[in-house]
Amino acid sequence: MTAPAPRKIIHIDMDAFYASVEQRDDPALRGKPVAVGSASSRGVVAAASYEARAFGVRSALPSVTALRRCPTLLFVRPRFDVYRAVSRQIHAIFADYTPLIQPLSLDEAYLDVTDNLRGLPTAWATAKEIRARILAETGLTASAGISYNKFLAKLASDHRKPDGQFAVTPDMGEAWVATLPVARFHGVGPVTARKMERLGIATGADLRAQTVDWLRAHFGGSAEWYHAIARGRDDRPVNPDRERKSSGSETTFNRDLLVAAEIEAGVLGMADDVWAWCAKAGAYGRTVTVKIKYADFHIITRSRTGTAPVTDHDRLRDTALALIRSVLPTEQGIRLVGVTVSNFAAAEDVSLPLFDPPA
Template sequence: MPAGLPRKIIHVDMDAFYASVEQRDDAALRGRPVAVGSQAARGVVAAASYEARAFGVHSALPSVTALRRCPDLVFVRPRFDVYKAVSAQIHAIFADYTDLIQPLSLDEAYLDVTADRRGLETAWATAREIRARILAGTGLTASAGISYNKFLAKLASDQRKPNGQFAVTPAMGPAWVETLPVARFHGVGPVTAAKMKRLGIKTGADLRAKPLAFLEEHFGSGARWYHAIARAEDDRPVNPHRERKSSGSETTFDRDLTDAADIEAGVLRMADDVWAWCDGAQAFGRTVTVKIKFADFRQITRSRSRGSVIAGHAALRTTSLELVRSVLPTPIGIRLVGVTVSNFGSDATAAPTLPLTTA
């Protein structure tokens, strides 16, 4: 790409992917509030249709809470093999437009379409055609964000959900970022957003007003990233060959949990999310880490490494449960749990099993 020309990046994000697949495949579910997950006492919501979201039902919500909010909620069991197959269809469509595709999960990816392989002239037209082909080929809707970098494209894909697209041009990027709450920024999690709020940083404009030295004092290694995105700057390329060092998923509960069944259900939901990625990417690791954050914001991790890769869904669920049970019962409420698989590689270089560790 000639120096000085902005890249054309599209972030495609499927709309309520798991739930939409279920509604597509079962006409009786269409127009109804649907939750993918288990209705059992220990169950949690893996995904929710837009009809369910209108009642405040969302992923990682305990099933009993979801049913209180929406008594007519219909639960369906997840079918990860089907979601994986549909994802493959979608990625085949992407490949007609560019070789620069960076999947983030089964239902979202970055595409660099600067080269304009199909001669559509604009990234806007490219995104529109991709979305139309996804709808025609799978019966599912997708939303898209279009911009000159990955940070802005991902932000933009949320702007017109569901079944819409939004573009952030170089002329509007910095000013648009200033209007947004920092809690929406990729890389600013709930804890960091709360800390920024305490420091008087609520919007992109507030963040931009802080000098780099101030951000380094309060946010350490993340300071340069926050300094850059407040100015709508992100030079990361779309990397189709990016080597994943880990795959993780975490959730913050609606309320602090002390009940072991509820906590374990949340961990299993995160393990299922991680397995969906590992299975889809055919990337398997040997180390499982469970992250736990208590109501007082104290955070610990529990890790275990195996002598061979964890190549089974049941094995990941079992290990995750064993790890979280090492801190149960707990008199202090738990506000967040997460599961991560790491140490990808071949069995030949497998390390011995590690003891439980706290960090």
């Protein structure tokens, strides 16, 4: 039997989406450092233009920190109704090429164009045409990653940003991954990346050198995923019916922990990972869950569900901290902690207290 032909996957990622929409609609903002959000003392940057990113301003950064890094930063109030409308335009373009579209957020999606509706011979040509249509119809630029699986396509879309595209072919996938820092890998958050670096894993090549058993001992249930992506493998299909039910992050400690402060620090790190995804995706849930795995592998969870979505970074951290403190002090070592947000609200039902109310 012959092996199946490689899939043709495109990851489309809009360039600084919210900020670019604001610069498109207000010529006075073009070429200037712009942050979507609020300059208030408890404000958080929801998105930053490339001019602002040059100063180290990024999404989920506290506004006071952003202003210290870039005193000339211009804050613009978010217009989520406009962003959603533009996102619908973009997804209508996608639908002209394939029914296999998996949105990740308002500004990015996977497309399986193995059998595209336009009959274009290559994924490269398909991505190029899609990006040209997005620019013509919305006035915005997009970047694209093209590969034979989702993991590599998402990595590739960052490689020629902004307004570019990059392809990772089957014969270069594993070797290309080997050259990249693990901090760039989708599914490796900042806390996990720091843990990997402490263990001597800085690049894809370092990760590939580890056995599944060694990875399982240090990273638990994520071991098989890390082992696969270090080799450029990802069998996940593009799922057009996928609805995100939750966002979570977990870490396995280098040793079983008993000290409350160390355990709490791990939980806060996971909360920060989750918040980064929620802020980017514009998805906020009412339920926060903390997962604890003890040294004997016994697992418990503690959850709290509010009447409104958690739309504030500090509130997520405080809730996660309260939940882990409900099981502290502990006489048995803790080997793993995780934080998950679920029970997402519909986008139109979300109000964001991190932004100032209208004047």
